[in-house]
Amino acid sequence: MADFFATHKATLDKALETIRTRGYWSAYPEMPSGKIYGETAKDDGEAAFKALLGKPFDLDQPSDGGSVGGEVSPYGLKLDISYPGASADLLVETAKSAMKGWAHATPQERAGVCIEILNRLNRQSFLLANAVMHTSGQAFMMAFQAGGAHAQDRGLEAVAYAYDEMTRIPAHARWEKPQGPKEPLVLEKQFRIIPRGVALVIGCSTFPTWNSYPAFFASLATGNAVIVKPHPGAILPLALTVRVAREVLKEAGFDPNTVLLAADSAEKPLAKDLVTHPDVAIVDYTGSPAFGEWVRGNAKGKQVYTEEAGVNSIVVHSTDNLKGMASNIAFSLSLYTGQMCTAPQNIYVPRDGIETDDGHKSFDEVCEAIKVSIDKLLGDPQRAAAVLGAVQSTATAERVKAARSLGRVVRDSTPVEGMDEARTATPLVIAVEAKDEGAYLEERFGPISFIVATDGIDDAIDRAAGSAKTRGAITASLYSTDEAVVEKAIEAFGEGGVSLSLNLTGGIFVNQSAAFSDFHVTGANPAGNASLCDSAFVANRFRVAGVRRPVAA
Amino acid sequence: MADFFATHKATLDKALETIRTRGYWSAYPEMPSGKIYGETAKDDGEAAFKALLGKPFDLDQPSDGGSVGGEVSPYGLKLDISYPGASADLLVETAKSAMKGWAHATPQERAGVCIEILNRLNRQSFLLANAVMHTSGQAFMMAFQAGGAHAQDRGLEAVAYAYDEMTRIPAHARWEKPQGPKEPLVLEKQFRIIPRGVALVIGCSTFPTWNSYPAFFASLATGNAVIVKPHPGAILPLALTVRVAREVLKEAGFDPNTVLLAADSAEKPLAKDLVTHPDVAIVDYTGSPAFGEWVRGNAKGKQVYTEEAGVNSIVVHSTDNLKGMASNIAFSLSLYTGQMCTAPQNIYVPRDGIETDDGHKSFDEVCEAIKVSIDKLLGDPQRAAAVLGAVQSTATAERVKAARSLGRVVRDSTPVEGMDEARTATPLVIAVEAKDEGAYLEERFGPISFIVATDGIDDAIDRAAGSAKTRGAITASLYSTDEAVVEKAIEAFGEGGVSLSLNLTGGIFVNQSAAFSDFHVTGANPAGNASLCDSAFVANRFRVAGVRRPVAA
Structure with missing residues (x-):
């Protein structure tokens, strides 16, 4: 089995360094250039996209809901792709039982798997660009950049924060309390990272990957199973993402059902069933304030992270x-x-x-x-x-x-x-x-x-x-x-x-938010309650359970 | 003006080190020994306590609610101390306008003030022990240890986490994005710590200081004003704490109203008015699950940290x-x-x-x-x-x-x-x-x-x-x-x-939770949603607002 942590350690180290300095860095090239991605990458990506049209999307995950999907490109193309449908109960039960192995993986193992997922997504950037373009309506260049490289950078940023927070907690400690002339009291302590449980990521239609990747990778890296519920109008980019994640999880010896797609339709939406499911512990939501308010009001006792909307x-x-x-x-x-x-x-x-x-x-x-x-x-x-x-x-x-x-x-x-x-x-x-x-x-x-x-x-x-x-x-x-x-x-x-x-007058625009440097959304006004990405965005996605036992001094 | 940060830097550094290793350390001696605290400290503390009985408690803060207070010691002594009463509106308005200066203080200035408060509380440990004893019913030794030194350690732990989280965000960054053969794009960025606003700490009757200090210092160190609402049966220990905090704030050039006492009575409780006040941004609650559920359900859109109860x-x-x-x-x-x-x-x-x-x-x-x-x-x-x-x-x-x-x-x-x-x-x-x-x-x-x-x-x-x-x-x-x-x-x-x-059989008991080492409450079951102390306990008490401007390459 490949040691993904060793493979990606240099990338992770650079990400860890950059989230402290918050200067410029990007792990994934934003230029859709043949020199970087391979001379045939553009054509290959487009061909791969076209090959998906008009067919069931191949995603070997449990299904009890027939098939769903009716994406129509804002450019006029009918995608006609169908995805496996599943009930909230089936999805959550499947995720819950799948995550046991993942929960016990080390922070290193999980970070390795997450970065491998990102790297493979990066290699599929042209396919993803087509998928983002023909669901969100973004022009190709933006779909490639914001939907591909920049989203991947934001995902990596979340992995770095998650890894950092988990590894700041020592796995072991020796607690030795002096007792004057007597032998000290000594306890051996073990601190175990306990994931919260099943995490739900609700995506939006305009930035299906960019706005979902931080949550997806933050929850996954901290040991939770992740159910990804895309906007019914922008399923494909996240279906591709889920497929890559499942493939890497499987290769690394974990249950691929640790990551599941919850495709739904406007007629038969799944979000409310998932948000209120008692075994869903974390909800990340990007979308309208109207439904955001519903999520915040109904996800009782859960960790809820939202990006809603504002008036800039x-x-x-x-x-x-x-x-x-x-x-x-x-x-x-x-x-x-x-x-x-x-x-x-x-x-x-x-x-x-x-x-x-x-x-x-x-x-x-x-x-x-x-x-x-x-x-x-x-x-x-x-x-x-x-x-x-x-x-x-x-x-x-x-x-x-x-x-x-x-x-x-x-x-x-x-x-x-x-x-x-x-x-x-x-x-x-x-x-x-x-x-x-x-x-x-x-x-x-x-x-x-x-x-x-x-x-x-x-x-x-x-x-x-x-x-x-x-x-x-x-x-x-x-x-x-x-x-x-x-x-x-x-x-x-x-x-x-x-x-x-x-005083922006040149090649920088107020719309742009750079991974590793700009905090996207402060969490301090109604536009959203969380920031991409900071400690607060990851530190509560897991908890710590201690184990202590006396040992001889 | 004293440079409290310089004075306490070694203590803070040791605390920062220990929250990473989580071995044994204590900043405040737990033995009520005359050699440590001064030969007359015990008698002085008792005398100071007695001098408070039967009188209005001297706390120069705005009041519009007459006086309140009717603490009776579980040991039978009627304390007969009255505290300034105030409405939720007055308290929140006062705190809000007082905190402006505090919000602009640096993490260093705030940490210095917080540790100075802790040190002065430590010097008053015998007085505090009497206050804790005659409100909670704890025996003297426990009141001295859990109510004094251990509570102070927990407070320092919170200051360390808060300082750590704030200083992990660079105050400035230079973002320089290469543009191939062209001049790079360069932005100067400034990251400003923005406190959430007014923080409320609701104390309990059994551990008025130990269970309140982490929240109090976490909110204060991150730049928020803090309103302390003690249990009506255990006001004195927190009134003493608030008095010391106000004194240090004033000496350091800040508005003492940055910390306020919200004394109330069982007949005319203030908690609900404070929890639901639109300008209260953070609520820390220790107490029964019944009221805890009310707090969680009604503190909409606020940061809520609870320790409720459980069956151990x-x-x-x-x-x-x-x-x-x-x-x-x-x-x-x-x-x-x-x-x-x-x-x-x-x-x-x-x-x-x-x-x-x-x-x-x-x-x-x-x-x-x-x-x-x-x-x-x-x-x-x-x-x-x-x-x-x-x-x-x-x-x-x-x-x-x-x-x-x-x-x-x-x-x-x-x-x-x-x-x-x-x-x-x-x-x-x-x-x-x-x-x-x-x-x-x-x-x-x-x-x-x-x-x-x-x-x-x-x-x-x-x-x-x-x-x-x-x-x-x-x-x-x-x-x-x-x-x-x-x-x-x-x-x-x-x-x-x-x-x-x-297998605890010697001088360590399951009841004991050591600051800097044991995480108290995991936040992962209904006994509470937060842990004392971890990153998650502090990282969301402030937010970051960026400022960026283009500069020449």
Whole structure:
């Protein structure tokens, strides 16, 4: 049997080092390059994807629910893949009995298996990119990067935290208490890592792998069995993931049923049965706040980690690079058609305008600059397709239509030229007054943004940071050349529990969250109760049971 | 201003080292010795305690609720101390506005202040011992040790974990992403520790300091304001603690209202108002499962850490030291009149008896050996008083009376000779059949234990470990000379989420839980959802908000 820990120790060590320094590092190359992944990798991945279409997905796991699955690509392709269906009871019972061996594996063995899974997923990055693209609607490049390498990096980050936490607890200790002139009292102690039990990971439709991998690997590395319940519209990327995990577990001598897929449909959803199953001990959820609230309210006595949603803000005060600012904002609003949980929704601009390198600009001029930048970015249909991708759900498309009436349309949303088969929409930008809170304070998921006229910069910061605290936010962004304003914003957004990006004008966007460096979601506002990835995300997925016995001094 | 961090750095470093090795260490001497604490310390402490009686307790904090307090010592003394009363709203508002400065202190500053508080509490150990004794009913020695030095050690342990977790997050990072031949992308990142907000610590009547200090110091060290709500019957030890904390905070330049006392009465309880206050972010609770369930159910969206209750078991299979075993069990049942959350309640013994160094012993002979050992231990009234202390509440005394009818009385409970002013009770021991689950599977807090006749050792282990999982347990103990039985028990109690002590026959008792070494409560069964102390206990008491900005490469 391969010693996966030895094989991957250098990778793990580097990951352990980086989660302490939180500088730049990536274990998995983000460029879909033939030089890295093999000259035929792209074609092979596409062929492998096509070979899956119209067939039952081969996943040798217990099934008592016929077959399920009805994914339709936002690009128009009907995947027509069916997955084994199973009841919550069967899944949980199977996972529970399968995990006994896994629970007794050492932290080293488990970390080795987890990283081997990640490495094999990495080798399948082109296949995964196709799967993510044709379920989430992401453009190919993003599907390859966010759905592949970046998701794998986030998974590895979770393995590193899990390994770190488990190995910080000594397996043995000798406790020797002095008794003055008498012999000391001596106890031999053993500390055993006890996994919580069966872990459930509920995935989302927009980032099926990126948002699930941290939870999946955190729970798995700490000895729990993992049931993966994908969004019914984005099963394939996680089915592929589960298949790889099962294959590696089996090779390593563990029961492959330690990882199970819980495919379901919108008509016959499984999530509630799984969340409330008494033997499910951990629930990780990414999705809407409505169902998130249900999960938090009903997963009684369980460990619950959520990423729900928020209203992300940009505050514009002043800039020494108006063009850079406008094009940076334009890109952030356009990328994956505003369907990132990190995408900005509200852009707060003082009603009296701002100071720039191009002189004073009125509120309307700022609106116009952003509009022009979006138009420019998306002027070339091929680039538009590559930046925007497709709209994952019809609900988002409907939302865009309905949003037009919420204020003055600065830039209207249109379909993308040449993507007739796909569901597409360019950004809708609406100007509102700060008092129109009903329009802009609700999360309007998708390519919908508001430029909010405020009384001044203090009003802008207060509103943006305040909405983070009350409505949730995952990202915030400020443009200001005034360090006093910057300091005020750092303070306010810190209180709002949201991370802040300052003066992004180049190749970095507020939407981006880098594994090993950026903490994704703080857990300190309603956007989610956990952070990817920190100690708190892993340390409670296992417990420690001590065993102590007296020995002679 | 004193640099408390520099002063206490060596202590902190040693604590940080010990939480990794979990060997023996104690920062605070447990012996109430004049050589250590000063020759007049004992008399001074007693005098200081007496000086507090019959007066308003001097605690200069906001008050809008008159005065409260009606503590009566289980030894008969009426304390007649009144404390400033305050509404939940006033307390939370005060804490919230006071904590701003504290939230911005560095991990080093906060750790320094916390350890200075602990050191000053240590210097007041004799006063605290009197306070703990005359509220909890603990005998003086236990009040000094568990209420003083051991509680202080547990507090320091929490500070070490908190400091460790905070400082594992770098304050700054430089993120430099290569861009092939182009200039790298560079971000300067800042990671700011954001406390959760106002933390509430709800204390219990039996171990007012020991069970509160880990939560108090974990929340305080991570930058939160702390409101301490003692049990109405055991206010004084925590009032003294709050007073010292406020004094040190003030000296260090922080707002003393960062720590507040929420004294209340059984008639006008404050806990529910505080738990449900929207600005309370963290709740630590020690107490009954009934109110614990209420807390867990109503502290929506808050961090909740509980120690509730459980049914602790001893399983007897065989021993090479029958006398040692019996006297060890006798002491565990007697210590503080069975009012420790770690005290055993159920002793499972195979119906067919056990093998010992004194030959085969029948079930009845094992019962008798335990009875005789208790009688012997408590035969001398002075020793009895020192071991048993007093009964904290009348409810416990009533429970003892009611329990007599639950089975065959092996040893009856009696008052302690010469302690006429005090509420006392020696252990009641009852023999039952395994099928009498209604008698013994319920937690019967106090000096009530059951010797349970089982079908054999497997039945004994299954029942004991099973009850840990379903009813909760904090400790478990096994006597066996057979390593196969030991292995089975380690496995079963591990699954039950409870720590196990093996073959204790000398000066170590199952009730004892040593700071820095034993994890107290696993958090893996209904006895509590948290462990004292581990990473999970501290890591979610703060969050991290990042700030990032591009810089030139």
